[in-house]
Amino acid sequence: MRMLRVGRWITAIGLVLLASVYVRALSFTPIEQSQGLAQKIFYLHVPAAIWAEMAMILVGLSSIFYLFTKDPRLDRFAASSAEVGTIFCAIVLTTGPIWGKPIWGTWWTWDARLTFTLFLFLLYVGYLLLRSAVPDPAMRARYAAVLGICGMCEVPFIHLSVYMFPTLHPMPIVLQPGRPKLPGSMLTTWLLSLGVFTLLYLGFVVQRYALSYLREQLEAVGEVGHA
Amino acid sequence: MRSPKLLRHAWAVASKDLLVEFRSRTAILSAAVFVVLVLVVFNFGRDPTAVSNVDLAPSILWVTFTFAAILALNRAFQLELENQSLDGLLLAPIERSSIYLGKLIANLVFVALFFNVPVLPYLVPLMALIALATVGFVAVGTLFSAMTVRTRFAELLLPVLLLPFMIPPLSWAVLATGRLLAGRPLSEIVGWLNMLAVYDIVFVTLAIFLFPATVNE
Numbered sequence: 001m002r003m004l005r006v007g008r009w010i011t012a013i014g015l016v017l018l019a020s021v022y023v024r025a026l027s028f029t030p031i032e033q034s035q036g037l038a039q040k041i042f043y044l045h046v047p048a049a050i051w052a053e054m055a056m057i058l059v060g061l062s063s064i065f066y067l068f069t070k071d072p073r074l075d076r077f078a079a080s081s082a083e084v085g086t087i088f089c090a091i092v093l094t095t096g097p098i099w100g101k102p103i104w105g106t107w108w109t110w111d112a113r114l115t116f117t118l119f120l121f122l123l124y125v126g127y128l129l130l131r132s133a134v135p136d137p138a139m140r141a142r143y144a145a146v147l148g149i150c151g152m153c154e155v156p157f158i159h160l161s162v163y164m165f166p167t168l169h170p171m172p173i174v175l176q177p178g179r180p181k182l183p184g185s186m187l188t189t190w191l192l193s194l195g196v197f198t199l200l201y202l203g204f205v206v207q208r209y210a211l212s213y214l215r216e217q218l219e220a221v222g223e224v225g226h227a
Numbered sequence: 228m229r230s231p232k233l234l235r236h237a238w239a240v241a242s243k244d245l246l247v248e249f250r251s252r253t254a255i256l257s258a259a260v261f262v263v264l265v266l267v268v269f270n271f272g273r274d275p276t277a278v279s280n281v282d283l284a285p286s287i288l289w290v291t292f293t294f295a296a297i298l299a300l301n302r303a304f305q306l307e308l309e310n311q312s313l314d315g316l317l318l319a320p321i322e323r324s325s326i327y328l329g330k331l332i333a334n335l336v337f338v339a340l341f342f343n344v345p346v347l348p349y350l351v352p353l354m355a356l357i358a359l360a361t362v363g364f365v366a367v368g369t370l371f372s373a374m375t376v377r378t379r380f381a382e383l384l385l386p387v388l389l390l391p392f393m394i395p396p397l398s399w400a401v402l403a404t405g406r407l408l409a410g411r412p413l414s415e416i417v418g419w420l421n422m423l424a425v426y427d428i429v430f431v432t433l434a435i436f437l438f439p440a441t442v443n444e
Contacts, residue, residue: 067440115398119391126388133378143374146437147388150367153429157395 004210011203017196021189029189041099043190047197048091052120053155055085055201059127060152063145072216075141078148079131080208084201086124092117116157123151137216241332258295265291285404289397296361297386300368304376352416353407359423360400363430364393370434373441396426 025043032039059078066074096114097107108114127147134140248255269287368389375385403419 067437115394119394122387123391126384126391129384129387130374130378133375133380133384135379139377142440143378146370146374146440149437150370150392150430150433153433154392154395157426 001210001214003213004207007203007205007207007210009203010199010206014196014199014203017192017199021193021196024192025189029185032186035103038099038102041095043193045092045095045099046190047194048088048095049117050194051197051201052085052088052092052117055081055088056120056123056148056155057152059085059148060155063148063152066141066145067149070138070141072137072141075144076209076212076216077205078144079212080205082124082127082131082148083208084204086121086128087204088197088201089117089121089124093121119154123154127151237332258298261295261298262291265294285401285408288404289401292357292361293393293397296365296368297389300365300372300389301376301382301385304373305381307376352413353404356400356403356407356416356420356423359420359427360396362427363396363423364389366427366431366434367392370438370441373438392430396423399423 021043025040029040029043031037058081062074062078062081065071066078096117100109101107127144130147131140131144134143266287269290368385371388372385375381375388378384399419399422403416406416
């Protein structure tokens with residue numbers, strides 16, 4: 001199927017570019033003064049976090065339109081976006097502690113930002129569990145849409161948590177009011193990384209979308225049971 | 228107009244649920260036993276010389292509250308599935324949102340009945356706090372329990388889905404309760420109360436709009 005191939009190509013290009021972002025971040029970007037090498041993880045952590053939140057918002061938006069139009073393509077997209085979001089959220093939750101250990105001296109702290117990111121992850125897991133627990137496709141799509149919309153409405157609470165609570169987590173330095181507080185070369189690396197993550201998100205979602213389409217076709221002719 | 232009718236129907240649904248409960252008393256009894264059990268377990272799970280009562284009170288209060296609320300929420304729509312009475316309710320000539328509101332009111336009364344009692348009733352701010360925090364997560368919980376009762380592992384799925392929506396209001400409430408019980412001035416917790424109010428407004432509105440999608444065929 002063409003779509004699957006396109007998705008694979010986008011993902012492959014994204015992975016190659018990801019490697020080059022590593023090279024650029026490690027060799028051609030200055031080392032941050034107070035955090036040293038640990039700061040390099042910022043180029044993975046923040047783009048992944050942005051896309052983990054974006055994926056949930058996209059799930060919510062497509063869910064809203066699904067409830068109006070009942071178009072199965074929107075439901076398929078929401079499911080794909082949620083799965084990819086789960087992965088990105090897992091990246092955030094693993095790179096965070098790796099950075100936190102040398103900088104904060106602890107892997108994990110029950111800080112507002114960290115806790116809310118954990119909730120985002122649990123939200124994704126709940127979403128995928130709910131999908132797997134409802135056998136009827138139309139009902140599954142509706143239920144998932146309801147949960148997706150609720151999930152989207154929780155993202156602002158998560159994103160604003162650093163402003164509302166006393167927190168250990170660094171304040172946003174790129175997505176904040178005013179100009180980014182980042183030297184030019186670091187900003188370039190970061191923007192490249194954000195672009196790569198966007199590409200990876202696209203590639204994963206396109207592949208996942210194509211796969212779920214194929215699965216539905218198979219189910220329609222009775223080749224496989226419900227998974 | 229529409230809204231008074233909406234509320235009247237909602238009240239009819241709520242009073243039906245409450246009447247069923249007061250006649251059978253299953254939920255009240257099981258929740259009462261549950262609360263006693265939690266208190267007993269907490270009593271043995273702490274070192275009374277190391278942790279003072281005031282420090283522990285907010286956590287005991289909210290742990291009990293959370294789990295008992297999940298127990299109560301699970302029941303909300305389970306009751307309707309027996310004898311297909313949900314179909315009867317859906318066929319009634321009333322708005323779907325009023326069914327939701329009715330369920331919400333009934334659930335709130337359940338949850339409130341069990342747990343406001345042991346909690347120093349003379350503290351008005353504490354009551355306001357409990358009310359605000361409860362409305363937020365019971366609103367989402369009622370919505371989700373309408374979905375989960377018809378899935379494969381209902382009792383397990385509801386807590387899993389609800390947890391991310393339950394903890395934000397809960398964490399604010401725990402922080403505020405601690406301050407309150409420690410005798411801090413009210414102005415220190417106004418921020419938490421505002422957050423809880425915003426959360427409630429967002430999710431009650433959302434749930435009213437989304438509920439029809441969970442029951443329509």
